[in-house]
Amino acid sequence: MNIVQIIKQKYTSGFLAVAIFIGLAVTTAAMPPNPETLQKHLEQGQPLPYYLEHRPELLERGINMSLKLAPSAKPGVSGSFRALAILIKFSDKPEAVAPAEFDTLLFVNRQGTVRHYYNEVSGNQLDIVTLNLPSSIGWTMAPQTYAYYCNDQNGTGAYPQNSQKLCEDVTGLINPLVDFSDYDNNGDGYVDAIILIHTGPGAEFTHTSTDIWSHKWSVWPPKLMDGVHVFDYSIQPEYWSAPGDITCGVFCHELGHVFGLPDLYDTDYSSRGVGKWSLMSYGSWCGPTGLGDYPSWLDAWSRIELGFASAVNVSANINDAAIESAESGGSIYRLWSSGGLGNEYFLVENRQKTGYDSYLPGSGLMIWHIDETILSSINPNDDEWYPGYTANGHYGVALEQADGQYHQEKLINSGDTGDPFPGSGAKTTFSPMSAPNSLSYSGENTYVVVGNVSASSSIMTADFQVSFASDIQESEDDILPEKVRLGQNYPNPFNPSTTIRLQAATSGQTTVTVYDILGRRVNTLFDEFLPAGNIVNLAWDGRDAEGREVSSGVYFYEVVTEQEKDVRKMTLIK
Known part of the structure; x- marks a missing residue:
């Protein structure tokens, strides 16, 4: 039995829903499971961790709320952004990594760090810094045991035996050492980024209920400290399988949530969402070790949402448009019928295997199908769609895979060389009649064509069409003209x-x-x-x-x- 069959079996057994008024629900979003270690875990007949087994229950508590709904969303982050990292140890789980290692991982501007990653993907618009290095505070001893906060529920169970209480406890303990008002970057009265780091591994890697699953959550009600409120936080592990092997991917992913981005993987695990093509999906695990040492770039939509990029709206047909790679600062093109502005549209970007995108499954033009209506809902990439699939709904951010195989929707893989254009299938045209096609989700002709796609390179070319070319117009019906x-x-x-x-x-x-x-x-x-x-x-x-x-x-x-x-x-x- 695979992960989808197991989880669906658990989901249909029924849970006691916790009714929470959405305006008061605290928001949670989490790191996707490591697909390789999870599969091994299941093949060995091990039980699902609490976090996976109780997804519907957690959804009722605000799991994976989208940027459009999150009251704490922080779109448009830029400049020198101060974040506070807190190292937490426990009487039953002592520390194994020196605090200075996290000084480097988070705040030194070099390859493989959180600061360097966001510097690159933001086009040097965002610089993650701190006024209190982890080594200056050291490991803080929590007042309760690790087992207490985890409670065999991955730290996501009911208050107070969860990570919300852990956040309250440790922020109170370090209050004499830190001025929390230093970390209200935009002056809205809230601390913007608290990064908790607990000793030991993360459940997204071990897949046991006795470890904390990395996530972004919020405390309720917010706690007032130094004139500002502690509300949002993220929590990540000290290491994966052994001290010293932790990577920046999990921190970058959770910080994306802190900035207001939703998960773009399928959180009910019936598909792979956008796979390895985005940090907010399985791209958070990319790298030579498969542990997130080279997390892939944020997708085009996410970069636009955070203000790292803007889209060029194509309102007239263009031949031989030059599309420079995203990693070199290339433009993102927005296409829809006659350049119309609405909730549904396509985004086109050029992604190459360089920098943090070095471990992408392939390279070339990425065509994203966006539906802002879905993105205004919780868990926008939970409902996969492909031809012949009868379930209702579709992703909020979908990758139009050039080979037309829909491998990610069908849970076959998290991306391959056939996904970009032209890709391994040498697909040079995306049109209303191609597979995949440029029809709207309602089946209407958008007249969008991306044609004559060049070979993958740092600067690619393509023809963009948003209305029927030249003066040819198809007859509205079958009535023959008089002459x-x-x-x-x-x-x-x-x-x-x-x-x-x-x-x-x-x-x-x-x-x-x-x-x-x-x-x-x-x-x-x-x-x-x-x-x-x-x-x-x-x-x-x-x-x-x-x-x-x-x-x-x-x-x-x-x-x-x-x-x-x-x-x-x-x-x-x-």
Whole structure:
């Protein structure tokens, strides 16, 4: 039995829901489980940790609240941002790592640290600093045991035997050593970032209920200290399997929650969400060790949400747009019908395997399908969708995987070389007729096309289309025009050839031309004087004007006379 079957079995057994008025619910979001160690844990027949087994119960308490709902969300973080890190030890779990190691991991600006990561992904707009290094405070002894706060519930159980109480206890203990008002960066009366570090490993790695699962949560009611309120905090482990092996990935992920970002993995574990392509999903585990030493970049939507980037809205068709890599500061393009601004749209970015993206599954153009309506709900990436899947809903942030295999939605993997464009499948076009396609979630044609995608490189090119190219316009219905009759090709779809029936109502020069979906001329099938009433049957063998076979896809054929024009659509399959 795999993880999905086990969790679904547990979920359907029923839980006692805790009714909490959403305006008072404290918000929680958590690190995704390490997929490799979790699978081994399950293969050995070990029980699920409390955090995974009680997900519905925890959801009722505000688990994974999105930025759109979180009252403590801090969009637009920038500049020198002060964060307070607190090391916590216990009488039953002593420390094994020197405090100075966390000075480096969090606040030194070099590869593999939290400060360096956010410096890179923010384009040098955000600098994580502190006024109290962990080594200056040292390890603080909690008043209760580790087992008390964990309570066999991963530290996420009911107050007071949970990490909320732990946060209250240790912040009270270090109050004489710290001025908490120094950590209210935006002057709103709240401490912005408290980073708790507990001794021992994290449950997201060990998968036992006797360890704390790394998460971001809040205390309720907020505690007043030095004139500001302690409310949000994140908690992370001292190490993974042995002292000295902790990485920045878990800290970067949880800090993303502190800044207001939601989890973009599927928190009911029926799919992989956006996989390794974002820090807010399984990208938090990326790196040579698979432990998060090179966490992948934030996805395009998340960077925009935090003010690290802005989107270029494409309101007119563009040929040969240059798309520089995100890691080099390249633009993010926003595409929708005629450049319309609404809740649903596509984002296009270029991601390359460099810097913290060095351990991505692949490289190239990433096309993200965004639905802001879903992003305004709790756990926006819990409801996967793919062709033939009958469940309702879809992700708030979905990756349009170029190979059309929907591996992440189907829980097959967390990303592969076929996901970016052109990718291992050499897919150079994303359109209303491609697979995947650019239709809206309601099935409407958006007219969005990303075509002629170049090979993956630091600067890529592509054609962007947001409305039907040139002056070709498809007929609204099957009523034939009065002065020229252009029949639907037959057969349609076709392979290798098709026939088009044409009849003129008045005499005159008549032209029939085939165009591709980008509005480029492919071939001219007829260009002669046509007497009134004459019928012509035109054959097209799927070749261009040079005699070369064209690729499968949607094509348009247009008739133009001296008085009239009409256009129809046909589909070539191979």
